[in-house]
Amino acid sequence: MTRTDRASHATHPSRRSMLGGTLALGCSLAASPLLTPITMAATPGEARLVVIVLRGAMDGLDLLRPVGAPELRRLRPRLGRADDADMLDDFHALHARLRGLRPMWQEGALGFVQAVSTPYRHRRSHFDGQDLLEAGTGEDVAPELRRSGWLNRALGRMSGVTAHTAFAVGRDEMRILEGPAPASRWTPGLRLDLSPQSQLLLERLYAGDPLFAGAADTALRLADGRAGLGYGAMLRMATRSAEEAAGSADDTAIAAYVARRLTEETRIAAFSLPGWDTHRDQHQTINRALGRLETTLLTLRSGLGPAWRHTAVLAMTEFGRTVRENGSGGTDHGTASALVFAGGALRGGRVHGDWPGLAESALFDDRDLMPTRDVRAHAAWLLNARFGLSRAELESTIFPGLEMGPESTILT
Amino acid sequence: MSSRASIAATRFGIGLSPGHQAPDGAAALLGELAGPDHAAARFPVAPLADRLAAAARHRALSDGQAMGMGDASAMLRAANRDLRAHNLHEQGLCIARAAFGPQGFRERLALFWANHFATRATENRLAGLSIAHADGAIRPHLAGDFAMLLRAAVLHPAMLHYLDQHRSAGPNSRAGRDRRMGLNENLGRELLELHTLGADGSYTQQDVREMALLLTGASLALPEGFVFDPDLAEPGPRSLLGRRYGGAQPDPGALLAALDDLAHHPDTARHVTRKLARHFLGPEPVPELESHLAAVFLQQRGALLPVYAALLEHPAAWAPERRAVRPPFDFIAAALRALDPPPEAVTALGPREFVAYVDGPLRLMGQPFHEPPGPAGFPDTPAHWISPPGLAARIQWAMAIPRVLAGQPDPRDFVTAALGDLADPETVMAARAAETRWEGVGLVLAAPAFHRR
Incomplete structure (x- = not known):
């Protein structure tokens, strides 16, 4: 459903950090192409975790093409070809748009788990599916915004955690600014600096309404033309035409920002990459999303430097897509997809997980790739091994109803 | 103490205005739906046929460009420029309908149903079809039968393409x-x-x-x-x-x-009336109202007027606590309605000014005009809109716009014009304590009391 979402843009990191309390992460904001929350948390230790939600249902069978399966070409005449993909092993090929990730695969820092899904079944609605994956926003967001997501629950179980949210705002250009920038004007002659008196009066007004009180602190800072990025600049970015924005290398901005924060105090970060809902002409429409994923992973690696070896990146999606191409050269909502993982802390260079096959009898509902494992089990084992969460709390509180099963093979 | 008229105008209309008498209750609100659509007649947008013809011409130019025909590129650029200017102008007409139209309840229902049947242009040449959708598929049917509304909304070219x-x-x-x-x-x-x-x-x-x-x-x-x-x-x-x-x-x-x-399906009755109730009364469910509305919907075979009547006749509709929040479009329309400038202040803006004063601010507030994040439309909850960046954009617009519109009122009068007896002592005090006239007006527009409904 986020089919035409674009990358988002200038962000205003909210600096307020709080200790303890309920660390709640919401998700509804992320639905807007103009507001991309980036969650960051500082935890003790060196281990780093980046969760990327691939919003819109990523087609695992296109990204990680099982070209060794005899049924593939019949099910996917256009999308199942081997000639626009690069062989990874004797069965799987990587989509050609991800060719830039090959060195990462060869050095063992990129891997996949095939045929995984959340426990979400049958209805194939993006919103319900994403709720199961949601990582969300930090605790500096108003209580009404919060919805309990798994990463939020995990942070709540760790000791010594501080978390907050930065917001990317805009369209077609991503610029993340920290620290003071020159004051901007909205239109010539219009200063948007709030006078101290207005600032004070607004603070009082917002204090009286809990919904507004939760957002007011950060909002008033963002609204003041003297701090951060001014309104005029934000407005210009939000209203740039597609032609003006074309060719800008904005996709790297969130990843570069996250990488820098991870080399400082941040240890856990989460954000989403939209654009995977490829109902038509998938051989073209998926390229932009793949390109953003490639750029994101490459930028994270170069930005993290020596910290890359302590890093685990999990890129998960709400569900997969139909094994058959639909009538418009695209695919419809399905069930199992692939988990893409990266980072020096994980065992890449191979495809993990059991392969269910593409024979008619092996399909889920006669249309989807059959899930062979719960994608949450891999996240749970990672939280267990790297962040010290117990199996009991993982199975009861963080991923209620999950049976973690045998240890995930993606951990080195 | 809030009067019924203030609640009728804010909760079920666009807002209070010095230029319009507030409806005084359920009967007056329903009465708005009985007559012709005055705002659509006063601020007309291009008919669907014109839109489709323009799209066909645009496609022909694209094909010409692809075939390397000499003039096609320049003509295409000009066509794109004209299309953008036209769409921005019609966006202004849509805002004007809400801000200056006499039937606020009709405007609210038009916005609600357009978001329920959300569409978005995924090709440049079809940008503006969503305006034709709201105008031609939603507005004529919002007081009729849901079945007719459904047919019109789903089989409209804007939806078929989206x-x-x-x-x-x-x-x-x-x-x-x-x-x-x-x-x-x-x-x-x-x-x-x-x-x-x-x-x-x-x-x-x-x-x-x-x-x-x-x-x-x-x-x-x-x-x-x-x-x-x-x-x-x-x-x-x-x-x-x-x-x-x-x-x-x-x-x-x-x-x-x-x-x-x-x-006419019972699940549809439940789903649609629940959305309607929560849109007007806020996200906390009122279970007995919701089941009552669903029952009326079923009993009346999807006739919408009796459903609206059942909503308006229920005591929960008039509760003093205001739990819902104006989405950005409604906020801007309500502010314009309260400031009451001549409509040309909006409809006669050039593209550049319109982007600076309306289109851009809507984007920053999180509701780019007719660009919903998906077919579910924009989320309909207060918490979605009052995020830190969303509120920041509202503050900036509120504090800037009084300086743009000539003839700003005295803030002490404006607080009454905008909020009537819904004004709380803190907002009245802020309007009085501001350093300048425009800041006082801005503070009223930025106050929670002006965003709640």
């Missing part, structure tokens, strides 16, 4: 057998999940597929608009939610029959 229906063909249709095209489930799924039964409705993946097959044949052509193309239609009867539709031959009547049955 949800890929023009790219769908039955696997056993002529087009399907020639392997040129096949089935696309997008519209079929959203029709059940979003437009009618709801995500928790009693349908299966098989019903989604059957709905998609029933929709085959319904398509879009330029400049004709909606067409039923038998070459795309899947032959044979279909079974949806346990009922059979159609026979051996492709028949658009089968699709209409299925749509009508969906419109």
Whole structure:
């Protein structure tokens, strides 16, 4: 459903950090192409975790093409070809748009788990599916915004955690600014600096309404033309035409920002990459999303430097897509997809997980790739091994109803 | 103490205004729906046929450019420029309808249903079709039967294109057998999940597929608009939610029959009336009101006026606590309504100014005009809108706009014009304590009391 979402843009990191309390992460904001929350948390230790939600249902069978399966070409005449993909092993090929990730695969820092899904079944609605994956926003967001997501629950179980949210705002250009920038004007002659008196009066007004009180602190800072990025600049970015924005290398901005924060105090970060809902002409429409994923992973690696070896990146999606191409050269909502993982802390260079096959009898509902494992089990084992969460709390509180099963093979 | 008229104007209308008498209760609000659509007549937008003709011309220019015809590129650039200017102008007309129209309840229902049946142009040449959709499919039907509204909204070119229906063909249709095209489930799924039964409705993946097959044949052509193309239609009867539709031959009547049955389904009654109640009264459920509305919807076979009447006659509709929040579009319209400038202050703006004063601010507040994040429309909860960046953009607009519009009022008068007896002591005090006139007006517009409804 986020089919035409674009990358988002200038962000205003909210600096307020709080200790303890309920660390709640919401998700509804992320639905807007103009507001991309980036969650960051500082935890003790060196281990780093980046969760990327691939919003819109990523087609695992296109990204990680099982070209060794005899049924593939019949099910996917256009999308199942081997000639626009690069062989990874004797069965799987990587989509050609991800060719830039090959060195990462060869050095063992990129891997996949095939045929995984959340426990979400049958209805194939993006919103319900994403709720199961949601990582969300930090605790500096108003209580009404919060919805309990798994990463939020995990942070709540760790000791010594501080978390907050930065917001990317805009369209077609991503610029993340920290620290003071020159004051901007909205239109010539219009200063948007709030006078101290207005600032004070607004603070009082917002204090009286809990919904507004939760957002007011950060909002008033963002609204003041003297701090951060001014309104005029934000407005210009939000209203740039597609032609003006074309060719800008904005996709790297969130990843570069996250990488820098991870080399400082941040240890856990989460954000989403939209654009995977490829109902038509998938051989073209998926390229932009793949390109953003490639750029994101490459930028994270170069930005993290020596910290890359302590890093685990999990890129998960709400569900997969139909094994058959639909009538418009695209695919419809399905069930199992692939988990893409990266980072020096994980065992890449191979495809993990059991392969269910593409024979008619092996399909889920006669249309989807059959899930062979719960994608949450891999996240749970990672939280267990790297962040010290117990199996009991993982199975009861963080991923209620999950049976973690045998240890995930993606951990080195 | 809040009066019934103030609540009627803010909770069920766009807002209070020095230029309009506030409706004094349920009967007055319902009365607005009885007569003609005054705002649509006063601020007319281009008819659908003109939009489609322009899109067809645009396509011809694109084809010409692709074939290397000399003038086509320059003509295409000019056409794009004109299209953008025209769309911004019509966006201004849409704001003007809400801000200056005499029937606030009608405007609110138009916005609610347009978001329920959200569409978005995915090709530049079709930008503006969503305006024709809201104007031609939503507004004429919002006080009629849900079944007619559903037909009009779903089979409109804006929706058919947005949800890929023009790219769908039955696997056993002529087009399907020639392997040129096949089935696309997008519209079929959203029709059940979003437009009618709801995500928790009693349908299966098989019903989604059957709905998609029933929709085959319904398509879009330029400049004709909606067409039923038998070459795309899947032959044979279909079974949806346990009922059979159609026979051996492709028949658009089968699709209409299925749509009508969906419109009258108990799950649809529940889903649609729950959304309606929460839109007006805020996200906390009022269970007995919601079940009452669903019962009225079913009993009246989807006639919408009795449903609105049941909502307005319920005590919860008039509770003093204001739990809902104006979305950005409604906020800007309400502010303009309260400031009461001549409508030309909005409708006569050039593209550059309109982007700076309206289109850009809507983006920053999180509601780019007719660009919803998906077919579910914009989320309809206060918490979604009052985020730190969303509130920051509201503050900036509120503090800037009084300086843009000439003739700013005295803030002490403005607080009464904008909020009437809904003004709380803190907002009244802030209006009085501001250093300048425009800041006082801005503070009233930025106050929570002005965003709540």
